[in-house]
Amino acid sequence: MHELGIAQEIVSIVVEHAAGARVVRVVLEIGKLAAVLPDAVRFCFDLCAEDTPLEGASLVIIETPGRARCRACGNELTFDRPFGRCPCGETDLEWLAGAELKVKEFEIIDV
Amino acid sequence: MCKTCGCSDDSRPTLTNLETGRVVALDERHDHDHGHDHVHSHRHDHAGPSTATIALETAVLAKNDRLADRNRGWLADRGILALNLVSSPGAGKTTLLERTIRDLGGEISISVVEGDQETLNDAERIQATGCRVVQINTGTGCHLDAAMLAKGLDELDPPRGSVVLIENVGNLVCPALFDLGERAKVVIASVTEGDDKPLKYPHMFRASSLLILNKIDLLPHVSFDLAHFLKHARAVNPALRVVRVSATRGDGLEGWYDWLRSRSP
Ligand SMILES: Nc1nc2c(ncn2[C@@H]2O[C@H](COP(=O)(O)OP(=O)(O)OP(=O)(O)O)[C@@H](O)[C@H]2O)c(=O)[nH]1
Ligand SMILES: [Mg+2]
Ligand SMILES: [Zn+2]
Ligand SMILES: [Zn+2]
Numbered sequence: 160m161h162e163l164g165i166a167q168e169i170v171s172i173v174v175e176h177a178a179g180a181r182v183v184r185v186v187l188e189i190g191k192l193a194a195v196l197p198d199a200v201r202f203c204f205d206l207c208a209e210d211t212p213l214e215g216a217s218l219v220i221i222e223t224p225g226r227a228r229c230r231a232c233g234n235e236l237t238f239d240r241p242f243g244r245c246p247c248g249e250t251d252l253e254w255l256a257g258a259e260l261k262v263k264e265f266e267i268i269d270v
Numbered sequence: 271m272c273k274t275c276g277c278s279d280d281s282r283p284t285l286t287n288l289e290t291g292r293v294v295a296l297d298e299r300h301d302h303d304h305g306h307d308h309v310h311s312h313r314h315d316h317a318g319p320s321t322a323t324i325a326l327e328t329a330v331l332a333k334n335d336r337l338a339d340r341n342r343g344w345l346a347d348r349g350i351l352a353l354n355l356v357s358s359p360g361a362g363k364t365t366l367l368e369r370t371i372r373d374l375g376g377e378i379s380i381s382v383v384e385g386d387q388e389t390l391n392d393a394e395r396i397q398a399t400g401c402r403v404v405q406i407n408t409g410t411g412c413h414l415d416a417a418m419l420a421k422g423l424d425e426l427d428p429p430r431g432s433v434v435l436i437e438n439v440g441n442l443v444c445p446a447l448f449d450l451g452e453r454a455k456v457v458i459a460s461v462t463e464g465d466d467k468p469l470k471y472p473h474m475f476r477a478s479s480l481l482i483l484n485k486i487d488l489l490p491h492v493s494f495d496l497a498h499f500l501k502h503a504r505a506v507n508p509a510l511r512v513v514r515v516s517a518t519r520g521d522g523l524e525g526w527y528d529w530l531r532s533r534s535p
Contacts (some may be wrong), residue, residue: 160443161412161413161443161447161448162369165330165331165410166443168330168331168333169330170331172326172328175323176326176328177323183321184321187330192473193447194443194444194446194473195447199335202444223329240472241472241473241476241506241507242476242506242507244505250505250508251508255314260329260330260331261326261327261328261329262326262327262328262329262330263321263325263326263327264323264324264325264327264328265324266321266322266323266324267321267322267324268320268321269320269321269322
């Protein structure tokens, strides 16, 4: 369950940047190929946010698809697993996107 | 006990040097600074409804990646080849290491970083071969990370121009995410685990440069379709090199040794 460690890391990144302000919303981007389960992150996030300025903050997760270009025909395709086959039969793919795992932004109460 | 993550003192990561018996706590990564300093500001009690959005675009694993790069530089400065051995529990990582050290010890200078949640068992097995070894116990953690390896390398102090073999915690999921600063990942699968492992754990097979299929001495006794397994592995990672071995009986080990020799300093 590496999502617990991931959630701890997310909380500590936001705590650091929030500099004491109360955080009400955190927006993450998790690619389909990031090997991280959004639901598990959500569960762990609430746990890790307890007793921090993120306690009770809502978590928004933007899931981005895996995108790859076929090395044989140049076709651009979408996948939700880190492997696949182009309609032309080729399995050698150049991965373009989908491994993202980042904190995009967060919202604080402005005082 | 830490309220946030429920960890207790005895489940915190430690590093043990088998040669000196020295035990070091590894809690740098897990520093319990879950913001307790800021909790009591109570600013929200008086705050109005207006909020501000702060753009970050920060990779969640950026800290680990930075430390991994630092390890990579440390290793490169010393001309050391480090390999990260990953597998599910019991695939035969330690057995393969014991055999490799016995067979190549006279030819290549090898030392080992062992990773397990608990026990010194694997490090003691490695030590019995006469090899230098440190053991990282991750406690509740299910993988090694770059900060742990940095401490491990410091304690191990491997000689220049040598090979460091890192046995990661038995787990086919998260070690794929945590770069340690190694030159390459070597994934070990065994025929008793079923031939669909590459499809079930594609990230690990994709992140690895070499696949060692172990326990082939058991092929006559298990239903394992080798052709299927190889097809699945290549579908997930077309560039993956494959060697088939029996770490106990010795079959096929030359393929692994050649791969290692061609990369060792
Ligand atoms: N038949 C057979 N058994 C093997 C082979 N390699 C390892 N084993 C056995 O598999 C079991 C697990 O081996 P280990 O080397 O401890 O496996 P590991 O991957 O280090 O295990 P963890 O560190 O617990 O994840 C032991 O009983 C070994 O003797 C092999 O090639 N053939
Ligand atoms: Mg082992
Ligand atoms: Zn194509
Ligand atoms: Zn883990």
